[in-house]
Amino acid sequence: MADHKSSDLGFACLDLERERRCGFPEVIFAEGKSEQALVQIVAALHQQGQSALATRVSDAQSAALRAVFPQAEQDRLGRTFWLPIAAGQGSEGKVAVVTAGSADLPVAYEAVATLKAMGVAADLIADVGVAGLHRIMDRVDRLRQADAVIVVAGMEGALPSVVGGLVAGPVIAVPTSVGYGANFHGLAALLTMLNSCAANVAVVNIDAGFKAGYVAGVMVKAIYRQR
Amino acid sequence: MADHKSSDLGFACLDLERERRCGFPEVIFAEGKSEQALVQIVAALHQQGQSALATRVSDAQSAALRAVFPQAEQDRLGRTFWLPIAAGQGSEGKVAVVTAGSADLPVAYEAVATLKAMGVAADLIADVGVAGLHRIMDRVDRLRQADAVIVVAGMEGALPSVVGGLVAGPVIAVPTSVGYGANFHGLAALLTMLNSCAANVAVVNIDAGFKAGYVAGVMVKAIYRQR
Amino acid sequence: MADHKSSDLGFACLDLERERRCGFPEVIFAEGKSEQALVQIVAALHQQGQSALATRVSDAQSAALRAVFPQAEQDRLGRTFWLPIAAGQGSEGKVAVVTAGSADLPVAYEAVATLKAMGVAADLIADVGVAGLHRIMDRVDRLRQADAVIVVAGMEGALPSVVGGLVAGPVIAVPTSVGYGANFHGLAALLTMLNSCAANVAVVNIDAGFKAGYVAGVMVKAIYRQR
Amino acid sequence: MADHKSSDLGFACLDLERERRCGFPEVIFAEGKSEQALVQIVAALHQQGQSALATRVSDAQSAALRAVFPQAEQDRLGRTFWLPIAAGQGSEGKVAVVTAGSADLPVAYEAVATLKAMGVAADLIADVGVAGLHRIMDRVDRLRQADAVIVVAGMEGALPSVVGGLVAGPVIAVPTSVGYGANFHGLAALLTMLNSCAANVAVVNIDAGFKAGYVAGVMVKAIYRQR
Amino acid sequence: MADHKSSDLGFACLDLERERRCGFPEVIFAEGKSEQALVQIVAALHQQGQSALATRVSDAQSAALRAVFPQAEQDRLGRTFWLPIAAGQGSEGKVAVVTAGSADLPVAYEAVATLKAMGVAADLIADVGVAGLHRIMDRVDRLRQADAVIVVAGMEGALPSVVGGLVAGPVIAVPTSVGYGANFHGLAALLTMLNSCAANVAVVNIDAGFKAGYVAGVMVKAIYRQR
Amino acid sequence: MADHKSSDLGFACLDLERERRCGFPEVIFAEGKSEQALVQIVAALHQQGQSALATRVSDAQSAALRAVFPQAEQDRLGRTFWLPIAAGQGSEGKVAVVTAGSADLPVAYEAVATLKAMGVAADLIADVGVAGLHRIMDRVDRLRQADAVIVVAGMEGALPSVVGGLVAGPVIAVPTSVGYGANFHGLAALLTMLNSCAANVAVVNIDAGFKAGYVAGVMVKAIYRQR
């Protein structure tokens, strides 16, 4: 393991081989980083010829990044930053991104931005929770046309089980911290999804829209890479 | 409060006024009681002219009770014992008792036996969990014909939210300890139900089929008493 | 399920059939929604000829709504907004809404506003916790005159068990996050109520005054609808 | 601290000064000890002229102890063993030991045996839980005649709050693991009692009848020692 | 229970019989109350000839109270307010109030103010945690001169076990939320104290300085009342 | 939804459309079912021309099934039962199933049996936990040749993060209940995996070998179906 590439900034050690090894460069979790450090990390990746995706970007961080990289795309609702090294080449395939409520949308936007960075199309279906079943039933065709489905839900988090029973492909469930009381900041939805009686449901961390997007993107790219 | 009636057996102090105050005699939670003590309590109620309902009756307790009260009705699956003081007079009205899986049936049977003891009819609908939605959708009419619905579910406990969105009446949700892993003995289903996005869902304790039956029975009797 | 009605605002998909299916229109959980989105949702419901009830309305949201819908009723303590489509027609029947302490009042007000929106009368009994029993004992008649009782309590949440033993009808228990230390934001009161030894007690989420009001309202309307 | 007395058995180091320091010899927690070790420890205390109280004594341990110390008193329900060094000299004063249900009795018996070993009288009041309030209200005089009250309760554990509001003296609350579901082996009752709105309620560990008896005994002895 | 006295302010129902029943008037938990409501409650008690003790008084509440009741005593560190109806008559006896660290002092001050309101003397011993044992060992005489000991500790909460082994009287342990990480806002210290191997230790809620002072005060008054 | 197919056995309502909707028949969770009920369910599926996979099959259940369906395949270590309706047709593609320790093997066998039932090949790599990194590093080629990787780990559950950083495809992490102490029956490993810093890791329930196999199988079949 002698000649592996990494870029040591002292406070950060960038994994410059991630793209070769895993198919996508290291992604930056911006939360808690100073604006200066964040800009330095993005610049280092950029200078190494790597695309830079950052998540959990605050408004202040966003402004600092925009000043240096005005060409980057930023989604302020999903709090993402995307600085591609070249014009993206789209994959085939599509991921449906479904939310139970409108308050779950920021997490869904993070997933959508991640998919976009990976070159995978997303079909956003918002606010179709289980208490009004016809909303999701009316959209089953869109679910089935997708290669994978991401379901984002807070409160009791029941939607992934219902969606899992309607499609043949994999479902990535994202619990959100939306709710109150015995929701315990997303714990209720997380447990619901882990215990789903639908066999095709896997789960990521609470509010982890990025990870859901990434896992789904990896799957879809595998499907169309094989052709 | 000087002349209230209670029967003090030394180890137990029976509340003989419960029926007058609450409309139904004190119910016996058998778990953990010795067979001898259980028989004594049932006998004391019986001698006071009160019907006796016991729940969580073990096989050994059941045998001991049968030896003394051969006329009582016992449901070994639901683990209930019922010794009415007189021929029951049925109420009008009906409660639908729905389970997500077949493993939830013992808890449902406890609810059904409780309703029967209260003179309320039950319509049992088993194994219609959300991963195969058409099973519950095909039975919506039966749900809507009931005055109240009890939904018994383990695993992720999503069924009450779906049922709550399909009916106009109250839904009593019972989480069960059926499941494994991050179900944590029913905690997952309990949290799911407490956070239900359906507004007509109230919750009782894990595996509390008796309490669900009791609450639903009280509601139904109120409906038909008013006429 | 082809021709079900919903109103898709892009970020929200209103369930316009809720009233037909469940007897009351979709209720808006305002927390976390932008003022603009909230106003849009209320307007959409209003234009569809549906009454609009919103809960957890912040002061800023309240002001934004008042500017557009000055005719709506708002309860700033209970944080509710109510824009009826027509003069309400009252139901018969009455719900007693009881609080253990004065700090539980905002949750109780949410229940009262919900009942009012459903056309059901409420009898508020405040600050009658179990450490001074005579306060609740002196009001037993009012409890028994109600068709259902809502009990709102924080701290140790013992009041529903006491009330449950005093009345024949259903008791809906609402734990509140009032308390400190090992109360854990309402968890203590929630567990107390779930484990209540009174058989007629069902529970809703922590601070869920709306849901308690809704469940109780549904019950009372069922009673008087039958006549 | 050079010449303090202790008896080192190799596997156990008895604190022979406890009686001088704390007013009562070291008490033996039998659970998990081999029968042989338990007998050795009791014998060592006895030979040092100290009375021996053991709690959580299993049936097998009890038999082994009886073979060696036939003169000792054993309470098989409360699982206690008591081998006094001399005829006990009673204190004045009295502790009321109250249980919410009959299943809480073993824990109460442990408290009673502990009080007896300390020479303090106990007045046992069983099965007077809050769902039938008149049972405890009819016994208020007995509560008030006691110098301290121990309240033993499982399920939701509401009884100490009610008792605390009825008496002027200290209340020691003991949660028990009696219950099921969201009781979580006594956690629910424990949290209830810690959050009690009655100011005179202090709490000991789940099922800790011994500790409740000990704390109450210490208080009562302090009262009458002062005269 | 017909003629019990209570004062119904609409939003609060004061228990005016508490002093007669429990030996001390109702104590006001100020947290979460509006300044106006708090002043009203204090005024109502005062007009009924009852002393008023309030805890958890914020700076704003304190100022509002001072404007109306300039004669009251306020402890801004312990956040208490005390408006006696007459010159206090001291009890004999004394309570030692011990803290493990200096950060535990506000909770100790609350206990001290409560004791003072009850007419019981307090001996404050600060910052004598177990990592430097000689600090507490050097003060054993002061501990033993007290009729009861309150031990206030955050972090790992080990001090009550040590103190419990040094004195013959009752020890009231108060866990505090002082600490970080796996302290979980006082949960660690709470569990430590509940599991104390010292038999004379009872526990109150996290940060519950008032309750510890009250329980200890009740005990001491019982001791000296008997003479 | 009028003519959907289900088979109502009274105690169970089989979802006979699952295969059409989701690509695989309903799978039977055997735990807690009586031997008789389990045989009945398998027989009903078989008579409807559907393959039957059962998981969590106990030894007694296994014997009962073998008596009726001697032709079925059973894996006693993984506790699975498989009764195909026709000779399986294999998919292309392969899933690597990796375990951290040898005690994790039963969960891995459940995943392998599930994959086999779906017609997907599995490559089992056992006992390559992170404390001896060279074991997993020596097998990186096998990991990369797989279309998806399942990682099964108890104790601290760190292996999925390491594997996630070595491959480009999706990683399905399965926490197991293997461990002791603060492992809390798999909770530690579950949290570890949910918080994995590797972006391509999704998680299923504790000990959920079946679900991991199913999700991975669904992905692989999607990859090769597209060709």
Place this chain on the structure above:
Amino acid sequence: MADHKSSDLGFACLDLERERRCGFPEVIFAEGKSEQALVQIVAALHQQGQSALATRVSDAQSAALRAVFPQAEQDRLGRTFWLPIAAGQGSEGKVAVVTAGSADLPVAYEAVATLKAMGVAADLIADVGVAGLHRIMDRVDRLRQADAVIVVAGMEGALPSVVGGLVAGPVIAVPTSVGYGANFHGLAALLTMLNSCAANVAVVNIDAGFKAGYVAGVMVKAIYRQR
């Protein structure tokens, strides 16, 4: 990493380089392994010329191992098995192993056996919990003569904080699952130790006597290796 040594038994992949890398061979966690598998693993290590230490060895496993390796040392109380490849060469230095109660001894024995296998002397000091402080104070010299101290404690786990304040060297704290009620199987003691106010205390898993012995042994060997 091409030529690293491991021994792949199919179900287990032994890390034969551990001794070279970490100074001690891989240690076998026997719990949950079949007797046959355990014997195979020990035999494989032995044939490779490596010493074999196994922990959590059940009685049945012990008998199976003794039949094949009669020369091995087994400690049935500590449940350890030790088959050295050559006569052990002792290190200098010494570790004090202290327990709070006698019920903590099995965990202490596991630590002692581990130290012995590493060639490090142990000084066992049993049953010196904090409720009788003079027991530990009388043994301070023995504590200070050790190079490191292991403290094993259940219940409230306060002893490490006291010991930490008495010595200058490192203290390894081991919480045990000894206790009941709110001990929650060792969680209380674990949290106590993690929050210790003594700065020289590090913690290992609940009941992890082996790990404590190993960490302490590693430290002591480092001290004397340097000379």
Place this chain on the structure above:
Amino acid sequence: MADHKSSDLGFACLDLERERRCGFPEVIFAEGKSEQALVQIVAALHQQGQSALATRVSDAQSAALRAVFPQAEQDRLGRTFWLPIAAGQGSEGKVAVVTAGSADLPVAYEAVATLKAMGVAADLIADVGVAGLHRIMDRVDRLRQADAVIVVAGMEGALPSVVGGLVAGPVIAVPTSVGYGANFHGLAALLTMLNSCAANVAVVNIDAGFKAGYVAGVMVKAIYRQR
């Protein structure tokens, strides 16, 4: 214990013997202390001829301390304050301080400052988490040259297990509260580290950089003291 030295400031009781007993003076936990109290405590130590180390120093506290003790060293990122009584005399030996991510650096800085105060050298290796293994593998030599290794990690906390398998010396693991969702403020990383399959890993509290530095420093000083 009559003549032990402590300095009682009323609100704080400084343990002036700590250095003699434990080899290092009492360290000040600044969090929650008023600026005035903090300055007083530092001054008291300084006047007694003791070095003063403070941790968790806020910006305001830092400024107040700097005004009085301009000569002290402060690390604003690690939030430490260090006022030595004399020029430090360095120990031999070295501790590697490793972080998984750059967000873990403040905790690492606290460890480094502590080591420096103890006269022990630190080698900081930042941002080498397990998802890009070559980063840590490329630095194995530096790890092995250290006498002890501190590993600081948030998120899933897997790095200590990997490092533990690469070195022969002790590893002190520090979980950090860095992360989100099911990380639960460091709980996930804490459990991971406690359950580490690497035998040489001991754990300190969440974010406890100071304690990790202290424990490692104590070990290293013991190694070189022996020569």
